[in-house]
Amino acid sequence: MAKILMKGNEAIAAAAIKGGCKYFFGYPITPQNELPEYMARELHKTGGCFVQAESEVAAINMVYGAAGAGARVMTSSSSPGIALKQEGISYIAGAELPCVIVNISRGGPGLGGIQPAQSDYFQNTRGGGNGDYRLLVYAPATLQEAVDLTMEAFDAADFYRNPVVISADGMIGQMMEPIEFKEAPKRELLPKDWATIGTKGQREPNIINSLALDPAELEKHNIHLKEKYDLMEKNEVRYELYNMENAELVIVAYGTTSRIVKNAIAAMKEEGIHVGLIRPITLWPFPMKAFDAIPETTKALLSVEMSMGQMIDDVKIANEGKLPVHFYGRSGGMIPTPDGIVESVKKVLGGEK
Numbered sequence: 225m226a227k228i229l230m231k232g233n234e235a236i237a238a239a240a241i242k243g244g245c246k247y248f249f250g251y252p253i254t255p256q257n258e259l260p261e262y263m264a265r266e267l268h269k270t271g272g273c274f275v276q277a278e279s280e281v282a283a284i285n286m287v288y289g290a291a292g293a294g295a296r297v298m299t300s301s302s303s304p305g306i307a308l309k310q311e312g313i314s315y316i317a318g319a320e321l322p323c324v325i326v327n328i329s330r331g332g333p334g335l336g337g338i339q340p341a342q343s344d345y346f347q348n349t350r351g352g353g354n355g356d357y358r359l360l361v362y363a364p365a366t367l368q369e370a371v372d373l374t375m376e377a378f379d380a381a382d383f384y385r386n387p388v389v390i391s392a393d394g395m396i397g398q399m400m401e402p403i404e405f406k407e408a409p410k411r412e413l414l415p416k417d418w419a420t421i422g423t424k425g426q427r428e429p430n431i432i433n434s435l436a437l438d439p440a441e442l443e444k445h446n447i448h449l450k451e452k453y454d455l456m457e458k459n460e461v462r463y464e465l466y467n468m469e470n471a472e473l474v475i476v477a478y479g480t481t482s483r484i485v486k487n488a489i490a491a492m493k494e495e496g497i498h499v500g501l502i503r504p505i506t507l508w509p510f511p512m513k514a515f516d517a518i519p520e521t522t523k524a525l526l527s528v529e530m531s532m533g534q535m536i537d538d539v540k541i542a543n544e545g546k547l548p549v550h551f552y553g554r555s556g557g558m559i560p561t562p563d564g565i566v567e568s569v570k571k572v573l574g575g576e577k
Contacts (some may be wrong), residue, residue: 227402233258235367235403236326236390237266239374240298242405245324246272247297249286251279253305254338255394256328260300280305284312291321292432294419296378300326302394303344304335307352313387314353318434320418320449322381324374325359326390328397331557339557340394342479345534348391349508356446358453360460361389361507363478367401369505375408380460383411384452385418391507393530395480395559456509463511464503467493470521471500473569476539477528478504481560485528488565499569507535512542522547524572528565529553548572 230238237259240248248263264274277283283299290297301309306327316323327348331341346352348361360380364370370392377388420430436442464482467489468474477485482503489499500522502514518525525547527536533551540549552568554560 227404229400229402230367231258231398231400232367232370232392233328233397234262235371236300236374236392237262239371239405240324240378241267241270241272243375243378243408244296245298245378246270246295247290248272248274248299249277249283249290249297250299250301251277251283251305253302255330255340255397256300256302256326258397259326259328280308281312284309284316287323288312288316288319288321291316291323292319292420294416294421296322296382298324298326300328302328302330303332303341303347306344306347310347310352311354313359314351314355314357315434316387317351317353317357317359317449318355319432320385321387321432322378322385323387324377324381324390325387326374327392329391329393331555337557338394340480340530340559341555341557342393342481342530343532343534343555344391345507345529345531348389349510349538357449358456358508359387359389360384360456360509361391363391363505363507364396365479365482365503365505367396367399368403370396371403371405372408375405379408379411379413382413382416384456386452391479393479460506461509461511461513462505463514464501464505465514465517466501466503467498468500468517468519470498471519472498472521473524473526473573474500474502474518474522475526475528475565475569476502476504476535478507478535481528481530484560484562485565488562488569491562492566492569497569497573504535510538510542515542518547524548524550526550526552526569526572528560528568530559531555
C-alpha cells in the first residue's frame with residue numbers, strides 16, 4: 225500500500241473515519257483546528273455528520289447523546305478545551321458510553337500558549353472530572369502510530385464501553401509524515417443492546433444515566449467500573465523498550481519527546497555512554513511491568529517530559545524506590561533538545577566521561 229504524506233491532525237481525522245466514526249462534535253482551538261476542518265469536509269461523504277458546537281461544553285454533551293444512541297462518535301480539542309469537557313467526560317464514563325477524545329496538547333496552565341506541551345498528563349490520566357473513573361489513554365510518538373491507535377480506539381471504546389483518549393502534543397498535530405492506513409486489529413464486540421434507539425415494541429426502554437441517589441447502588445456501580453478498569457490494566461498496557469542492554473541510565477519518555485530522546489541516546493552511544501529508554505504507549509494503564517526490564521547495570525532513572533514533571537509520579541511508583549529518579553523537562557511550549565538531554569544524563573551520572 226502506498227504511503228500518503230499528511231499533516232497529523234488530518235491523518236488522525238482520516239483514521240477516525242476509517243475506524244468507523246460517524247459523528248463528530250467539536251469547537252475550534254489551536255493547535256488541533258485542522259482535525260475538525262477535515263471532518264467538516266470529509267465526514268459527510270461516508271454518511272456521517274459533523275457539527276461545530278457552540279462551545280466545548282456543548283460538544284462533549286452532544287458526544288454523550290450520540291454515544292448513548294450507539295453511534296461511533298469522536299470529539300477533539302486542545303488543553304483548555306479538554307478542561308471544559310471534563311464534567312461531560314465524567315458523565316460519559318459514569319454512564320459507560322464509548323467515545324474517542326483527541327487531545328492535541330498545548331502549553332498551560334490557563335489559556336497558556338499554542339505551542340506543544342505534555343502538561344496535560346494529569347488531566348488525561350487522572351481525570352479532571354469528579355468521581356472514581358478511568359480513561360484508556362494512548363500516546364502516539366509518530367503519525368503512523370497516531371493513525372493506528374486512532375483506528376483501534378473505536379473498537380477499544382466499544383469493547384469496554386468507556387472513553388478512549390488519544391493524547392498527543394501540538395507537534396504531532398502540526399507535523400507532516402508519510403502514513404498508510406492499515407487494517408486495524410478487530411475485537412469481538414457485543415451487540416449494543418443498551419443503546420437508546422427505540423424499543424420497537426419489543427423490550428423495555430433503555431435508560432442511560434450517571435445519577436444514582438442510593439449510595440449502595442452507586443457503590444455497586446463503582447465496584448463494577450473498577451473491575452472493568454482492572455481488566456484494562458491486565459490487557460491494555462503497551463510500551464516500547466529501546467537500547468536497554470547494559471544501560472547505565474534509563475530514560476522514561478513518551479510521545480514526540482521520546483523521539484528526541486532517541487537522538488540523544490544515539491549521540492551518547494558515540495561517547496560510550498549506554499542509555500536505555502522506556503516509552504509508555506499507554507499512559508493509562510501505565511506500563512509498570514516495563515520497569516522489570518531495567519538491567520542491573522542501571523544506576524538511575526531520568527523522566528524526560530515537556531512539562532514541569534507529571535509523569536515522574538508514575539515513574540516513581542513503578543520504580544518502587546529501587547533506583548534514584550531524576551527529572552529533565554521543558555514547559556510552556558519549549559521543546560527538549562538532544563543536547564539538553566545529554567547534559568542532564570551526564571549530570572546524573574556524575575559528569576562527563
